Amino acid sequence: MAEALNTKLVGHLDCAGGGQVWTDGTTLFIGHMKHPEGTTIVDVSNPRSPRITAHLEIPKGWHSHKVRAANGVMIVNHERIGRDAAEFGGGIGIYDVSNPGAPRLITKWQTPGAGVHRFSFDGRYAYISPTVEGYTGNIMMILDLADPARPHEVGRWWAPGQWTTGGEKYPGTDRLEVHCHHPLRIGNRLCVSYWHYGLVILDIEDMAHPRTVAHVDTKASFPSPTHTCLPITDTVKGRRVMVVADEDAGKLRPAAPSFAWIYDITTESQPIPISTFRVAGLDRDGAPQPEMTGCHQPSEQVAGLVIPFAWFACGLRLVDISDPFDPREVGYYKPDAPAGFERVSSNDVTIDDRGLIYLIDRQRGLDIIETNVM
Secondary structure, three states: OOEEEOEEEEEEEEEEOEEEEEEEOOEEEEEEOOOOEEEEEEEOOOOOOOEEEEEEEOOOOEEEOOEEEEOOEEEEEEEEOOOOOOOOOEEEEEEEOOOOOOOEEEEEEEEOOOEEOOOEEOOOEEEEOEOOOOOOOOOEEEEEOOOOOOOEEEEEEOOOOOOHHHOOOOOOOOOOOOOOOEEEEEOOEEEEEOEOOOEEEEEOOOOOOOEEEEEEOOOOOOOOOEEEEEEOOOOEOOEOEEEEEEOOOOOOOOOOOOOEEEEEOOOOOOOEEEEEEOOOOOOOOOOOOOOOOOOOEEOOOOOOOEEEEEOEOOOEEEEEOOOOOOOEEEEEEEOOOOOOOOOOOEEEEEEOOOOOEEEEEOOEEEEEEEEOOO
């Protein structure tokens, strides 16, 4: 039976497992984990009865598990995940979704190698994590989509050592150890999660030449990779803060479940961790547990100071950061495991303008949840 505190299930959609969910008005976008399922568009105007309006597929050996939409434009990633992948090409697909029931491909921006992992999109610029010829591991790139039919690169940044054809010495043992996961923008800054390189803050006042403001690497003590760096728009107790989620997968060595950090970035050149949040009782003795037990991803659509998290095997967790030195859990919703699976695997979460929460399981199913604490 599902477990809940200050939450209530409103609706459910039986769908293939997803990597990301995003809302734009009363339209929900789902990026799926495995082919042939690519992207599903859902009408959630009646959240008790979500209705699929369109569906896109993707060929074998690729996935399209990330999606963003703004101003009638939808972007999805194309990333190779199999060795015997079909001829398709990595990059991003750019669609006209002014009619969400009839998405129309505008163009595909292609890049060599595996393609694009996660990204963000503000309606004009896409902040992406592509593989690029000459570099080892995904780097950070900014694309201008002022004309969605003609996306073009504005600027790029990479961790020292990634430009191997330029003579740099790659600092990792494989291409996945040091790579850009995805950037999130606030003002003229990008907060970039960089997997086992840690977190990076970039100054993009001059987009053609992103400049490093800060870099923090915690892997010596905490072997889980940095998955998301979410800057909070409003000051909290007079401080500027950033929520950082370490993913409970891809660890450098066996370790206890990963968790979330709160960083004080008031002095942005010197980010300081001031607290952490862990699900109570999950880490009993510091011993390693199976991957995808702990933290994964906060909602990147934020309203207020209660942050929804997709916490892999623990479902949805609602974390109040109004005191950033002492984040507190104020609600949760842990769904039943999907049929055929031993436990839940909540992969992503987002909210809409009505305060409803959308939680996608990477294995199967989407839950629509309401709460009285946001």
